[in-house]
Amino acid sequence: MYNTDVMNDNKNIIDSDDLISQTPSKLDNAKTVGNIHVEDPRIIAKNINVYYDNKIAINNVSIDIGKNEVLAMIGPSGCGKSTFLRCFNRMNDTIESCIVEGELYLDNENILDKKTDVVPLRAKVGMVFQKPNPFPKSVYDNVAYGPKIHGMAKNKIELDEIVIKSLEKAGLYEEVKDRLDTPGTSLSGGQQQRLCIARTIAVNPEVILMDEPCSALDPIATARIEELIYELKENFTIIIVTHSMQQAARVSQRTAYFHLGSLIEVGSTDKIFTTPQHKLTESYITGRFG
Amino acid sequence: MNNLKARLAKERRFRLYGILSIALALTLLSILFISIFSQGYTAFQETKIQLDINFEQSVLDPKKTKDWDVVKKANFNILIKNSINELFPDVSGRSQKRKLKKLISTSGEYQLRNYIKNNIEAIGTTKKMWLLADDDVDMLIKGHINRSLPENERRIDNDELKWIEVLETKKIIKKFFNKTFFTSGDSAESEQSGILGALLGSLFALSITLIISFPIGIATAIYLEEFAPKNNKFIDFIEVNINNLAAVPSIIFGLLGLAIFLNFFELPRSAPLVGGMVLSLMTLPTIIISSRVSMKAVPPSIKEGALGVGASEIQAVFHHVVPVAIPGMLTGTIIGMARALGESAPLLVIGMVAFIVDIPQSVTDPATALPIQIYLWADTPERGFVERTSAAIIVLLIFLILMNSLAVYLRQRFEKDIN
Ligand SMILES: Nc1ncnc2c1ncn2[C@@H]1O[C@H](COP(=O)(O)OP(=O)(O)OP(=O)(O)O)[C@@H](O)[C@H]1O
Numbered sequence: 218m219y220n221t222d223v224m225n226d227n228k229n230i231i232d233s234d235d236l237i238s239q240t241p242s243k244l245d246n247a248k249t250v251g252n253i254h255v256e257d258p259r260i261i262a263k264n265i266n267v268y269y270d271n272k273i274a275i276n277n278v279s280i281d282i283g284k285n286e287v288l289a290m291i292g293p294s295g296c297g298k299s300t301f302l303r304c305f306n307r308m309n310d311t312i313e314s315c316i317v318e319g320e321l322y323l324d325n326e327n328i329l330d331k332k333t334d335v336v337p338l339r340a341k342v343g344m345v346f347q348k349p350n351p352f353p354k355s356v357y358d359n360v361a362y363g364p365k366i367h368g369m370a371k372n373k374i375e376l377d378e379i380v381i382k383s384l385e386k387a388g389l390y391e392e393v394k395d396r397l398d399t400p401g402t403s404l405s406g407g408q409q410q411r412l413c414i415a416r417t418i419a420v421n422p423e424v425i426l427m428d429e430p431c432s433a434l435d436p437i438a439t440a441r442i443e444e445l446i447y448e449l450k451e452n453f454t455i456i457i458v459t460h461s462m463q464q465a466a467r468v469s470q471r472t473a474y475f476h477l478g479s480l481i482e483v484g485s486t487d488k489i490f491t492t493p494q495h496k497l498t499e500s501y502i503t504g505r506f507g
Numbered sequence: 508m509n510n511l512k513a514r515l516a517k518e519r520r521f522r523l524y525g526i527l528s529i530a531l532a533l534t535l536l537s538i539l540f541i542s543i544f545s546q547g548y549t550a551f552q553e554t555k556i557q558l559d560i561n562f563e564q565s566v567l568d569p570k571k572t573k574d575w576d577v578v579k580k581a582n583f584n585i586l587i588k589n590s591i592n593e594l595f596p597d598v599s600g601r602s603q604k605r606k607l608k609k610l611i612s613t614s615g616e617y618q619l620r621n622y623i624k625n626n627i628e629a630i631g632t633t634k635k636m637w638l639l640a641d642d643d644v645d646m647l648i649k650g651h652i653n654r655s656l657p658e659n660e661r662r663i664d665n666d667e668l669k670w671i672e673v674l675e676t677k678k679i680i681k682k683f684f685n686k687t688f689f690t691s692g693d694s695a696e697s698e699q700s701g702i703l704g705a706l707l708g709s710l711f712a713l714s715i716t717l718i719i720s721f722p723i724g725i726a727t728a729i730y731l732e733e734f735a736p737k738n739n740k741f742i743d744f745i746e747v748n749i750n751n752l753a754a755v756p757s758i759i760f761g762l763l764g765l766a767i768f769l770n771f772f773e774l775p776r777s778a779p780l781v782g783g784m785v786l787s788l789m790t791l792p793t794i795i796i797s798s799r800v801s802m803k804a805v806p807p808s809i810k811e812g813a814l815g816v817g818a819s820e821i822q823a824v825f826h827h828v829v830p831v832a833i834p835g836m837l838t839g840t841i842i843g844m845a846r847a848l849g850e851s852a853p854l855l856v857i858g859m860v861a862f863i864v865d866i867p868q869s870v871t872d873p874a875t876a877l878p879i880q881i882y883l884w885a886d887t888p889e890r891g892f893v894e895r896t897s898a899a900i901i902v903l904l905i906f907l908i909l910m911n912s913l914a915v916y917l918r919q920r921f922e923k924d925i926n
């Protein structure tokens with residue numbers, strides 16, 4: 218429950234009670250609280266604006282993401298987390314009405330540049346979607362598709378190996394090992410989501426975008442995915458959108474709080490959850506709205 | 508409580524209406540089938556008369572050349588005349604004898620000719636041969652002419668009836684499976700006419716239609732649905748026009764074909780080639796629209812998933828969207844083709860309505876089509892053609908049923924492949 222005493226103790230909290238009900242345009246001059254920069258950035262987002270049909274969905278967001286870092290993005294529903302996440306692999310290109318402005322550097326290359334080829338970009342930046350979307354093909358083909366089109370396996374044996382490894386990492390192999398040729402769409406919702414995760418990691422991406430990957434999973438499968446994130450973090454950069462504070466606290470090093478299209482606050486995860494600087498962040502975390 | 512009862516009653520009533528309308532449709536359909544079949548099934552039999560044909564040397568080959576080029580000039584009709592006169596020795600007088608000969612179809616002569624052409628050694632021997640009977644005899648044997656009617660009210664007079672009854676007691680007049688119907692083209696004589704010419708005409712025209720409209724239709728649909736720029740005035744204009752084309756009466760396409768393919772490009776008249784081209788104009792919008800609908804039905808998340816693992820736009824479309832949409836595309840194509848098979852108006856305009864005896868050998872030979880043959884025969888009052896009309900309708904319906912079953916089969920197979 219919301220605790221006024223805590224709030225009054227903390228003098229740094231910016232008074233923005235009225236901002237809760239504000240429209241994005243009124244938040245214009247609300248500057249991000251906390252340090253958006255990191256020492257050794259892998260991804261640098263500069264002044265990103267995203268519009269749907271001229272309606273602003275992401276408002277002037279800048280943030281760095283470090284190597285081997287897990288960044289959690291939290292915020293109330295509709296605040297633009299998915300929209301922002303989809304900028305990192307240019308997935309917003311597929312939406313006709315969507316316009317993305319700003320600069321987004323991945324390994325010093327501006328991926329928002331018209332000249333950037335999205336095919337290698339998307340192989341490098343994998344994505345797990347909010348809703349499970351397995352291909353209407355067999356479990357095996359779902360996972361094998363990415364490696365196949367990128368020519369990652371020389372022969373069937375290598376391909377089998379990639380498929381099995383990816384399924385194992387996603388914690389699905391034991392459940393499907395004797396029905397690899399059944400359609401992916403016949404799996405349960407949670408199994409489908411893990412299949413999509415396996416499909417994504419099968420192409421060995423360097424950056425993984427996860428849009429609420431565990432929203433359809435039970436605690437056991439969730440734990441398995443969180444373990445996977447922990448393992449992957451050794452080599453990869455991971456950006457995860459989640460509605461579960463506990464999950465954000467468990468898996469991420471840094472957390473970014475979004476509100477109505479603006480990045481309100483960024484900081485190390487423990488700080489955000491223990492001593493949030495912005496009133497909106499605090500309200501959200503303590504469950505006053507969201 | 509009351510509410511629930513009312514709702515259940517409403518549901519029951521609605522279900523009842525549904526069953527009633529299906530029952531009504533099925534009844535009408537079976538009435539149609541029964542009437543066509545009961546009129547048409549006799550056309551699948553033909554009456555033949557057995558004669559002892561003496562291939563006389565003196566008539567066919569007096570100089571004993573054994574050369575077909577010589578023999579073919581002989582008068583084979585004499586052989587039939589001799590044979591049937593022998594059978595009825597007490598018939599005398601020219602007109603009576605001519606009437607007797609008329610029991611045999613005029614095709615009898617060609618039948619003998621063909622036999623000798625292939626067996627030139629048979630000259631000088633006697634052979635029992637089943638010759639096609641005249642259509643009036645055929646009708647009598649099939650029971651379409653009532654023997655008890657007064658003479659002036661039936662097409663077979665008393666003499667002929669007497670002779671036929673003699674043939675019947677000798678058991679040398681019999682019904683056979685109607686091979687002629689499936690192996691010959693149109694003819695002025697109903698007993699010699701067949702469906703093969705029209706059938707081949709239809710098949711040739713449909714192959715042309717398929718070759719033209721399937722690839723163009725599918726490619727257009729894929730382009731418009733997946734690759735064409737959105738919110739582009741020109742593309743919108745094309746889309747509106749495709750939808751309009753689907754609603755254009757087919758005879759207009761026929762006129763277009765007449766003006767462009769015949770008058771401007773001077774392609775052959777009455778040819779299945781032009782027929783197929785005209786029908787493909789008509790089928791294209793159907794294929795495009797149904798293909799687009801089935802592609803629209805593919806959830807966009809599937810394509811996103813493919814793009815997400817780094818598939819290019821083309822790969823995503825051809826690996827994931829098209830395979831899911833294929834059953835719908837094929838169904839649309841087959842339904843379009845089935846419509847084209849039953850279409851006659853545009854073919855009338857481009858001249859596929861002529862009386863064509865020869866069986867078309869290629870797409871440029873003049874030909875008719877099944878619905879046109881039905882129309883031509885339905886226009887002929889002779890009883891023999893009436894039953895052939897029904898038989899031709901049966902053949903057309905069988906083809907339509909086959910095509911639609913193929914559509915269902917393909918859809919199920921592809922759906923199984925996908926799931
Ligand atoms: N395809 C679209 N067309 C138009 N508007 C969109 C589209 N997708 C998202 N929006 C709008 O952009 C805003 C941000 O949406 P987004 O999906 O990014 O929210 P989110 O933070 O991911 O929410 P959730 O937690 O519910 O997934 C919303 O107001 C939404 O209505």
Ligand SMILES: [Mg+2]
Nearest residue numbers: 298299347428
């Ligand atoms: Mg979302």
